[in-house]
Amino acid sequence: MRIVLIGAGNLATNLGKALCEAGHSIEQVYSRTMESADALASRLNCDATNIFEDIVCDADCYVISVKDSVLENVAHAVLRGREDCLFLHTAGSMPLDTLPSNRRGVLYPMQTFSKHKDVNFKTIPCFIEAKDKADLEVIKLLADSISQSVYELESENRKYLHLSAVFCCNFANRCFALGAKLLKEHGDIPFEVMLPLIDETASKLHTMLPSDAQTGPAVRWDENVIGKQMALLEDNPEMQEIYSILSKSIHNDKL
Amino acid sequence: MRIVLIGAGNLATNLGKALCEAGHSIEQVYSRTMESADALASRLNCDATNIFEDIVCDADCYVISVKDSVLENVAHAVLRGREDCLFLHTAGSMPLDTLPSNRRGVLYPMQTFSKHKDVNFKTIPCFIEAKDKADLEVIKLLADSISQSVYELESENRKYLHLSAVFCCNFANRCFALGAKLLKEHGDIPFEVMLPLIDETASKLHTMLPSDAQTGPAVRWDENVIGKQMALLEDNPEMQEIYSILSKSIHNDKL
Numbered sequence: 001m002r003i004v005l006i007g008a009g010n011l012a013t014n015l016g017k018a019l020c021e022a023g024h025s026i027e028q029v030y031s032r033t034m035e036s037a038d039a040l041a042s043r044l045n046c047d048a049t050n051i052f053e054d055i056v057c058d059a060d061c062y063v064i065s066v067k068d069s070v071l072e073n074v075a076h077a078v079l080r081g082r083e084d085c086l087f088l089h090t091a092g093s094m095p096l097d098t099l100p101s102n103r104r105g106v107l108y109p110m111q112t113f114s115k116h117k118d119v120n121f122k123t124i125p126c127f128i129e130a131k132d133k134a135d136l137e138v139i140k141l142l143a144d145s146i147s148q149s150v151y152e153l154e155s156e157n158r159k160y161l162h163l164s165a166v167f168c169c170n171f172a173n174r175c176f177a178l179g180a181k182l183l184k185e186h187g188d189i190p191f192e193v194m195l196p197l198i199d200e201t202a203s204k205l206h207t208m209l210p211s212d213a214q215t216g217p218a219v220r221w222d223e224n225v226i227g228k229q230m231a232l233l234e235d236n237p238e239m240q241e242i243y244s245i246l247s248k249s250i251h252n253d254k255l
Numbered sequence: 256m257r258i259v260l261i262g263a264g265n266l267a268t269n270l271g272k273a274l275c276e277a278g279h280s281i282e283q284v285y286s287r288t289m290e291s292a293d294a295l296a297s298r299l300n301c302d303a304t305n306i307f308e309d310i311v312c313d314a315d316c317y318v319i320s321v322k323d324s325v326l327e328n329v330a331h332a333v334l335r336g337r338e339d340c341l342f343l344h345t346a347g348s349m350p351l352d353t354l355p356s357n358r359r360g361v362l363y364p365m366q367t368f369s370k371h372k373d374v375n376f377k378t379i380p381c382f383i384e385a386k387d388k389a390d391l392e393v394i395k396l397l398a399d400s401i402s403q404s405v406y407e408l409e410s411e412n413r414k415y416l417h418l419s420a421v422f423c424c425n426f427a428n429r430c431f432a433l434g435a436k437l438l439k440e441h442g443d444i445p446f447e448v449m450l451p452l453i454d455e456t457a458s459k460l461h462t463m464l465p466s467d468a469q470t471g472p473a474v475r476w477d478e479n480v481i482g483k484q485m486a487l488l489e490d491n492p493e494m495q496e497i498y499s500i501l502s503k504s505i506h507n508d509k510l
Contacts, residue, residue: 069479093472093480110452112470117459125448149448157442163484168434168449169456170471171501172427177465178504179422187412193380193404194423195460197365201424202457204372205450210432215367216425217323217348224324225348229418238504245500246426249433249493 001142004055005029006078007065008040010113011090015065015146016044018121022145027059030078052077057085061142063107064099065090075099086135092162095155096129105130105139108158109147112169125149127158178239211253218247256397259310261285261333262320263295265368266345270320270401271299273376277400282314285333307332312340316397318362319354320345330354341390347417350410351384360385360394363413364402367424380404382413433494466508473502 001024005016008031016026026044031037034050041048049055055062055078062082066074068091075087079101087101092108106129111119126147130136136152143150153161176198183189204213217225226247233240256279260271263286271281281299286292289305296303304310310317310333317337321329323346330342334356342356347363361384366374381402385391391407398405408416431453438444459468472480481502488495 067475068477093483110448112452112455112459112468114459114463114468114470117462119455123451125451149451151444151448153442153444157444159483159487160437160441161444161448163487164434164437164444164449165452166434166471166473166484166498167430167437169452170469170473170505171497172430172453173456173465173469174473174501174505175422175427175430176460177469177508179419180465182415182419182422186415187408189406189408189412189416189419191460191464193365193406193416194419196378196380196404197367197420197424198427198457198460200367200374201428202453204367204369205431205446205453207372208369209446210428210435213367213369214425214428214432215369216421218421218425218429220322222323228348228414229421232414232418238500238507242426242500242504243421245493245497246429249497250425250429252493253432 001025001060001138002027002058004059004062005040005044005065006055006062006074007031008036009065009067011109012063012065013040013043014111014113014119014121015063015090015109016040018146019142020044021121024142024145027056030055052080055082057082059085061086061088061138063088063090068094072098072100075101086138088139092127092165093159095159096131097155103132103135105135106155106158107139107143108162110161110165112173121146122148125151127151127153127161129154129158178242181239214250214253216250218250219253221251256280256315256393257282257313259283259285259314259317260295260299260320261310261317261329263291264320264322266364267318267320268295268298269366269368269374269376270318270345270364271295273401274397275299276376279397279400282311285310307335310337312337314340316341316343316393318343318345323349327353327355330356341393343394347382347420348414350414351386352410358387358390360390361410361413362394362398363417365416365420367428376401377403380406382406382408382416384409384413433497436494469505469508471505473505474508476506 026046028047029037029041037048086103087099088105088107108127109124111124126143128139180191281301283302284292284296292303341358342354343360363382364379366379381398383394435446
């Protein structure tokens with residue numbers, strides 16, 4: 001397919017590379033700043049622009065991969081003169097109908113992307129949706145060409161999927177960061193010592209559900225340990241509150 | 256070394272196997288119930304008992320691996336008649352001086368152990384401590400024989416290490432469980448779809464600190480997404496509170 005990428009952030013960069021490697025032709029990259037448009041375009045060996053009017057009009061598909069807050073406005077700007085084209089967005093939490101185009105779809109690759117960390121796109125679950133059945137087939141072919149795990153999912157459930165990803169990735173990572181803070185402040189222990197534990201915590205989920213894998217003082221409701229650990233956090237009310245509510249959540253498990 | 260294992264839970268089981276494989280001789284397993292003592296003893300090919308008086312008196316080392324809440328009492332019971340022996344406990348959050356013996360030490364293998372999931376002990380960081388220098392050397396030899404990552408750490412810092420492990424393992428796992436709950440309740444999406452994201456979230460920490468790896472709506476402070484996701488949790492005040500406090504914690508990052 002002949003594709004125009006709108007956006008040049010972490011997701012657009014990783015997606016663009018995957019699309020190229022799958023044999024699609026990236027026609028052009030648009031970004032708000034010429035600098036980032038150029039940076040991605042040079043990696044994808046295509047043209048760059050930061051002017052909506054200069055975006056080519058005859059691509060098969062326009063993939064809009066920008067911040068949620070500007071998605072609708074950007075899509076409106078790109079739509080002008082391209083009313084018959086297929087538009088996709090890649091945002092987990094945004095409904096399909098955020099796009100103003102007649103032909104519209106979603107391709108949400110659920111992964112945490114960082115600039116300096118390559119990921120294998122083949123293993124990333126991609127969630128797709130479209131207004132029309134014919135376009136859904138097109139998007140499915142596109143998604144299948146870059147990922148081995150493609151699921152159809154409508155906007156209503158996708159917003160909960162995205163919320164689940166916030167818990168499983170962003171909030172879990174915050175727990176790691178708070179753990180790192182404790183190590184640094186008490187004995188200046190290098191965070192590397194936590195990696196086997198963190199790797200095993202993730203690895204266990206390949207053979208058991210997280211509710212079955214739960215361990216620690218809260219699941220045993222060991223009030224002695226819980227009380228002592230709450231006291232250790234006395235100089236950090238925020239961490240103390242997080243400790244308290246997550247311990248109660250584990251203990252009152254209603255899953 | 257000739258070792259007696261006091262306790263037959265998840266940690267004792269995994270530690271006992273590792274000690275055997277390293278060529279040590281497990282003389283005996285004690286457990287409160289004969290059933291669990293027998294179960295572990297048969298795996299380690301040694302004797303079992305559930306009577307303190309029947310524990311052999313001439314082992315080189317008594318490794319007490321029981322629930323924190325009964326550690327002190329069990330250690331007192333085993334000590335009688337074995338006053339010159341070396342006693343170790345394996346509990347992350349308990350100070351060295353919980354042990355009443357003259358010769359005392361700690362060997363804390365920091366990992367999450369489940370009954371039906373084998374782990375490679377070689378990769379588990381082990382934190383050791385002893386009252387006497389000579390015993391510390393003995394414990395270091397023992398720890399080095401089962402793990403490639405052995406660190407000396409005194410009780411005062413070890414309690415923070417254990418607290419850090421609660422955040423990195425138990426609380427992160429709770430976030431995974433809450434994510435799984437959302438998937439189940441909305442579209443009955445199989446939890447497997449989260450595994451690539453969770454694996455990548457853990458894997459990133461091998462090349463960057465968790466504070467640098469943080470992504471998601473809270474780090475961008477995208478109030479639109481945060482507001483919508485808070486609303487999705489309206490029927491679950493506990494999850495809503497967790498969402499709110501972890502988002503604020505990410506945003507107010509003082510790390």
